[in-house]
Amino acid sequence: MGATPPRSPLAPARFPDLPPVAGVTLATAAAGVRYAGRDDVLLARLDPGTAVAGVFTRSATRAAPVLDCEAKIGAESAAGAAILVNAGNANAFTGRHGAEAVARLTAAAGAALDLPGERVFTSSTGVIGELLPDDRIAAALDGLAGSLAPGGWEAAARAIGTTDTFPKGAGTTVELAGGPVRIAGIAKGSGMIAPDMATMLVYIFTDARLSRPALQEMVSELSDETFNRITVDGDTSTSDTLLAAATGASGVDAASDPAFRAALHGVMLDLAQQVVRDGEGATKFVEIAVTGAASAADARSHAFAIANSPLVKTAVAGEDPNWGRVVMAVGKSGAAADRDRLSIRFGDVRVAEAGWVAPDYDEADAAAHMHGQEIRIGVDLGLGAGAATVWTCDLTHGYIDINADYRS
Amino acid sequence: MGATPPRSPLAPARFPDLPPVAGVTLATAAAGVRYAGRDDVLLARLDPGTAVAGVFTRSATRAAPVLDCEAKIGAESAAGAAILVNAGNANAFTGRHGAEAVARLTAAAGAALDLPGERVFTSSTGVIGELLPDDRIAAALDGLAGSLAPGGWEAAARAIGTTDTFPKGAGTTVELAGGPVRIAGIAKGSGMIAPDMATMLVYIFTDARLSRPALQEMVSELSDETFNRITVDGDTSTSDTLLAAATGASGVDAASDPAFRAALHGVMLDLAQQVVRDGEGATKFVEIAVTGAASAADARSHAFAIANSPLVKTAVAGEDPNWGRVVMAVGKSGAAADRDRLSIRFGDVRVAEAGWVAPDYDEADAAAHMHGQEIRIGVDLGLGAGAATVWTCDLTHGYIDINADYRS
Structure with missing residues (x-):
């Protein structure tokens, strides 16, 4: 092991008070x-x-x-x-x-x-x-x-x-x-x-x-x-x-x-x-909420395709509301999607709907959300009632430091 | 786009001489x-x-x-x-x-x-x-x-x-x-x-x-x-x-x-x-050759599980013959594997066989291979005749630079 990475910026303030458990x-x-x-x-x-x-x-x-x-x-x-x-x-x-x-x-x-x-x-x-x-x-x-x-x-x-x-x-x-x-x-x-x-x-x-x-x-x-x-x-x-x-x-x-x-x-x-x-190198906590999928399994596939995409994770690290990369991840997931029914939110900002950028979209609003530490990406497929939420973190130089620069 | 990344260290010396094609x-x-x-x-x-x-x-x-x-x-x-x-x-x-x-x-x-x-x-x-x-x-x-x-x-x-x-x-x-x-x-x-x-x-x-x-x-x-x-x-x-x-x-x-x-x-x-x-940020060209899998499809699944693993790719970037991460990737691929029949090579160096480190393994030999620019990882499952070879690159700070630090 090399140098210990610093405490995650996403860590809770302190360890919680937990009760003893009899037995x-x-x-x-x-x-x-x-x-x-x-x-x-x-x-x-x-x-x-x-x-x-x-x-x-x-x-x-x-x-x-x-x-x-x-x-x-x-x-x-x-x-x-x-x-x-x-x-x-x-x-x-x-x-x-x-x-x-x-x-x-x-x-x-x-x-x-x-x-x-x-x-x-x-x-x-x-x-x-x-x-x-x-x-x-x-x-x-x-x-x-x-x-x-x-x-x-x-x-x-x-x-x-x-x-x-x-x-x-x-x-x-x-x-x-x-x-x-x-x-x-x-x-x-x-x-x-x-x-x-x-x-x-x-x-x-x-x-x-x-x-x-x-x-x-x-x-x-x-x-x-x-x-x-x-x-x-x-x-x-x-x-x-x-x-x-x-x-x-x-x-x-x-x-x-x-x-x-x-x-x-x-x-x-x-x-x-x-x-x-405490994800290695994490600087952002990311919630991916998928709704409107054809099934719960499809929603999960879309959510993990987004959450595991290196291009999405690096965009979050760069505070870039890059919804094109979200579109890409939905497209590759293997689950059902119709480009022209897809809508995407960053935080409460609707950035894309019906297959293209939302008419009232102002990138400054989405960028403001991306500057925070808690990022919410919402994707609605417009196909059915399938929903799934997953959680991940961004992909940063810290991850490379921990896994490449330090010998483990 | 931000600054242009430098020419890949893995680039060919020059563009090839190609013949005109009639028509x-x-x-x-x-x-x-x-x-x-x-x-x-x-x-x-x-x-x-x-x-x-x-x-x-x-x-x-x-x-x-x-x-x-x-x-x-x-x-x-x-x-x-x-x-x-x-x-x-x-x-x-x-x-x-x-x-x-x-x-x-x-x-x-x-x-x-x-x-x-x-x-x-x-x-x-x-x-x-x-x-x-x-x-x-x-x-x-x-x-x-x-x-x-x-x-x-x-x-x-x-x-x-x-x-x-x-x-x-x-x-x-x-x-x-x-x-x-x-x-x-x-x-x-x-x-x-x-x-x-x-x-x-x-x-x-x-x-x-x-x-x-x-x-x-x-x-x-x-x-x-x-x-x-x-x-x-x-x-x-x-x-x-x-x-x-x-x-x-x-x-x-x-x-x-x-x-x-x-x-x-x-x-x-x-x-x-x-x-x-020319993979974004690449400093190593990596060939993953899987043999002995139960089927060709299984061999391909194992090969891509290894090639897409961020932990394997960062280990290659760090020139670390970290065969434990290769074992992990084989285990998660979803394809058939028997831990105790698995053998792993880095270049021509056999690092693991029959479910554990090879008896004559000397890490200095594997490390010497990892210092090169052309990395070969060989995995034999010991189960059948399925084989597949895939090619990838390492995961480096350069990838983060291109995709997070620069706005695309």
């Missing part, structure tokens, strides 16, 4: 996996009775910890569970050594916590193709187990970061019919962020009571509306993992309460957007 | 479409009996001249033909005004050349969404018609360029069974270059004799092996057009001579690779 304790440590002088391992202990659900990358070259999580996630167990995460090494493309390292780590963590290894879920993020020094992580396990405590979300978020420039957390306390429940989540991610997968690393905890299948269904659905709607560079990680844990410690049933689903959606969307706000 | 005359002029102080219009006159074939962008927002060419290209005619090209304005996303401008121009060019308007093919390249000042082009037509002459390929290639930093031409004289025939072609293209379409503007001329259907079949097939195998930024133009004209003036039949097909393939591949060598 969850956390600890972090500096195991020296790759980085010096910072914590790089997180251990989360989940009480017996906790339901654990997950969503994972569909990459064909996914990492050993992902394969191990996938094999375990569907099992029912009352034994409690643990999540062990390291930063600095992805344990990806490491052949059989990768799986062996995961087996050693889950066994060691299980021994330290008096859990079966099948109840230990691991994630690794960082360099691809180098052997994970799992012995260094194992050596830290007794200390981690001994320092587990409620709360500590910000330290946890910091311990799992790699090129992240700020720690990402979101949470809420929501009143359900049966009483209040708490949700807290953390995430890491900055580059190699792409849609259509559970992107990056995300851990969400609640003391609500849900069955494992109900929790799984909910996070799968909501991932598709949140983490699967963001992109930084269209490149998909080998390690993307979302784990959600419902301890049930509140005693409040949440499975059928729409307020819980709405609150969980809000937390997941907040975390997803924080990942975009 | 083809050319003229260029400065019509002031957008640029000052340079020719921006090309007129090509094709003698009676010429067969004209074309391949066009599949963009859903394709420009008015493309729609007009598509409507005309299939017709048989002995009347001769003309090609009229302007740079500086794409006449794209200009509503009914766009089609009206094309109709006026083809009628005016037909009148100047004593041809029916249906035999005039036009292309426009440049800014999207602004009205084409077709009156300025029409005003230049009599002068163009009066100065038509054989040869003049370099001036023709210069007249159709936009952000191109060098004029692109290729050609050959090939001995067929019936005697020698000549092929000469020119192209423009630098950004908004993506696969799976006939990319950018390309005009190829030969004095060989072929029927229109035979010529069409040949250029369609060969486009798929040449222009449809390159990418600069994954963004697809609204104006991509390839027109091929066979005048038959040599009297030599070429339809069934494999030497002609091979020569035409060579000319088209040369032009396609020149477009990549």
